[in-house]
Amino acid sequence: GENVEQHPSTLSVQEGDSAVIKCTYSDSASNYFPWYKQELGKGPQLIIDIRSNVGEKKDQRIAVTLNKTAKHFSLHITETQPEDSAVYFCAATLSGGYQKVTFGIGTKLQVIP
Amino acid sequence: DGGITQSPKYLFRKEGQNVTLSCEQNLNHDAMYWYRQDPGQGLRLIYYSQIVNDFQKGDIAEGYSVSREKKESFPLTVTSAQKNPTAFYLCASSIQGTATGELFFGEGSRLTVL
Numbered sequence: 001g002e003n004v005e006q007h008p009s010t011l012s013v014q015e016g017d018s019a020v021i022k023c024t025y026s027d028s029a030s031n032y033f034p035w036y037k038q039e040l041g042k043g044p045q046l047i048i049d050i051r052s053n054v055g056e057k058k059d060q061r062i063a064v065t066l067n068k069t070a071k072h073f074s075l076h077i078t079e080t081q082p083e084d085s086a087v088y089f090c091a092a093t094l095s096g097g098y099q100k101v102t103f104g105i106g107t108k109l110q111v112i113p
Numbered sequence: 114d115g116g117i118t119q120s121p122k123y124l125f126r127k128e129g130q131n132v133t134l135s136c137e138q139n140l141n142h143d144a145m146y147w148y149r150q151d152p153g154q155g156l157r158l159i160y161y162s163q164i165v166n167d168f169q170k171g172d173i174a175e176g177y178s179v180s181r182e183k184k185e186s187f188p189l190t191v192t193s194a195q196k197n198p199t200a201f202y203l204c205a206s207s208i209q210g211t212a213t214g215e216l217f218f219g220e221g222s223r224l225t226v227l
Contacts, residue, residue, distance in 0.1 A: 009153070034215070043117075043203050043218030044156070089155060100171070101216065103155040 002027040004092050006104025013080050014112050021107045023090035024072040030092040033073050035064060038087040038106070047088075048075070080111045115140050119204050119219035126191075126198070126226050134189045134222045136204030143209055145187035146216065149173060150201040159202075162187055163209075191224060199226045 003026040013019050025033075031052035036044035050057045050064045050073065057064050061080075066073040077084055090104040117138045126132045138145065147159040158171030162181040176195025181187055187206075191198045201223050205216040 004155075006155075036216075036218075041220070043205070043220050044216075045218065046215045049215075100158055103157075105153055105155040 002030055002092055002094070002100070002102040004090060004102045004104045006090050006107060008107060009105060010108045010110070012110045012112060015080060015082060017080055019077040019080050019084070019109055019111075021075045021088055021090065021109070022072060023074070023092075023104050024070075025092040025102075026071070027092070027094070028068075028071060029094050032093050033064070033066060034091050034093075034101075035075050036089045036091065036103075038089065040086070044089055077109075080109075082111050082113050085109055085111045117204055117206055117217055117219035119202075119222050121222060122220070124222060124224045126224060128226055129193045131190055131192050132224065134191070134202055134204075134224070136187045136189065136219060138185050138187075138204075138206045138217075140206055140217060141184070142206035142217070143184070144207045145181065146205040146207075147171075147177070147179065147187070147189045148203040148205065150203055150221070156203065159189065198224055200224060 006023045034049035037047045038044040048059050048064050050066050061078050063076045087106045087108050089106050091101050093101045120135045144163045146161040148156040157173050159177050160179040162168035165184050168179050168181050178190045201221050203221045204219045207214050207216050
């Protein structure tokens with residue numbers, strides 16, 4: 001089955017700096033890669049996703065890149081703000097009917113004002 | 114407001130007791146899921162249901178049971194057979210029973226076994 005590794009597990013950055021979270025996946029057939037943000041005491045919420053036919057996707061201060069050959073994808077947050085502090089999960093899955101979503105272990109991001 | 118409602122938010126249980134966690138959604142989604150969240154282990158799938166009256170085991174179904182009698186409801190029972198039930202439980206739904214779409218999560222239920 002699919003295995004998703006995520007690092008770092010914790011990340012502290014100064015407000016205004018950039019943050020990068022990296023994930024690798026094992027199954028080359030995976031073709032959908034979502035990122036979820038979980039604020040304290042709440043459920044995760046989708047913030048951005050990317051499909052395997054795209055190399056990069058941006059949405060304001062966040063961007064995701066995908067390298068299919070190397071089987072890794074990354075989340076980039078620029079100009080970090082205190083409200084970016086949360087746990088971020090990457091995930092990978094196969095298309096076609098129901099295929100299980102495999103999540104990374106999560107990265108706890110702390111933005112220091 | 115549309116969304117997923119989990120209850121209770123906090124639950125304490127004595128060893129040997131079964132407990133049921135409630136999950137209700139008014140998003141008219143076909144598929145519903147239960148995940149368990151433990152520190153350092155990400156989200157692990159317990160059960161999922163793509164349609165009413167049908168559900169499938171996930172990776173860690175042992176010691177858990179579910180039912181899907183109504184489209185909007187997917188309760189999870191943590192039985193006494195679950196050896197390490199203390200965890201944060203998340204319910205989710207999606208428009209269709211496909212993994213390549215957004216999962217909408219509830220705010221979770223934290224179960225502590227005393």
